[in-house]
Amino acid sequence: MHERTKQQECAMGTGCRKEPVSVFVSLAPLAGVSDRCFREICFHYGCDEATTEMISAQALLYDSARTERMLDKGMEGKLTVQLFGKDPSILAQVIRERFNTDNCFQAVELNMGCPAPKIVRNGEGSALMRDPKLSAEIFRAMVEASTKPIYVKMRLGWDENSINYLTIAHIAEEEGVSRITLHARTREQMYAGKANWGAIAHLKDAVNVQVVGNGDVTTPEEAEEMEKQTRCDGIAIGRAAMGNPFLFRQIHAYRSTGTYAPVSREETVAVLLDHYMREITCRGEQRAILEMRKLMACYLSGFSGSARTKAAIMTMTDMTEIRAELERFRAQGDLFRT
């Protein structure tokens, strides 16, 4: 966690802020997005912590090669591994065999928030919110097995008629969980509607463990607002970081100086190309190009002329062509994202 005083900030040349910075800003787990390549870029831009994509504990036990790849990690900052599963003994075994001795991970997090039908049908992810007894068994097994802190990421509850995040949070605290990230929506909401930051404030009042607020932070101003409204210990940013790792730098600049620079076309193209190169090194050119399509569109969004470039790159399968298209894009239109 950052604990920079005003004096230190000034000495570092980052400008004088009104308050010491103490709330950390993390990259939320994003399946298909928060892989090692993207996390490294986010750390470069000032994110304080990151979490892996959710990884099946069961698949890890059976050594699925695809799942193994999701554990790829590099020269990163504070990294948490996120597991999903519903079997206390499997989760405990995976922690003992894989994570207790792996110094790249500072903590292990249980996913209690994933709303995807194929996950909840199996009783995992946000479906665990419906079973406080099983949740308690899982927390206990994970805490007992682990030499590292155990975190939980949860939602408000299953639907608006079964809001039970405080109940689950109290159980988690009693069982030794040391951090709770609350994506302040129900499972039924999926990603729709507005996240209920009031619930994050209630959670912060109700427990003594660290509380991380999550949901709908898209600008430095909103990050500050979430801090103020909830007094959370940390903020997790998901969708707004996709194609926009610059947000972490902007948040730190805003805290330090009260202002921040807009994102430039030049830097966006440079970082997007860097991201392509990292993915190609990890996965090979063909897979990287396919898997980068969604993120490429996120990077270019908000710049004039981006629709044409995005449509063109969506059909390309060759990095030389993509690079040429991005060079054309770099040279045309407004300098900054609007």
Ligand SMILES: Cc1cc2nc3c(=O)[nH]c(=O)nc-3n(C[C@H](O)[C@H](O)[C@H](O)COP(=O)(O)O)c2cc1C
């Ligand atoms: C593409 C995508 C993948 C996600 N994958 C995960 C995941 O693996 N584990 C998890 O706990 N949450 C996952 N989430 C949820 C986010 O971590 C976050 O809770 C949610 O997007 C709300 O935060 P935001 O408004 O900052 O995006 C995912 C969300 C998206 C959009």
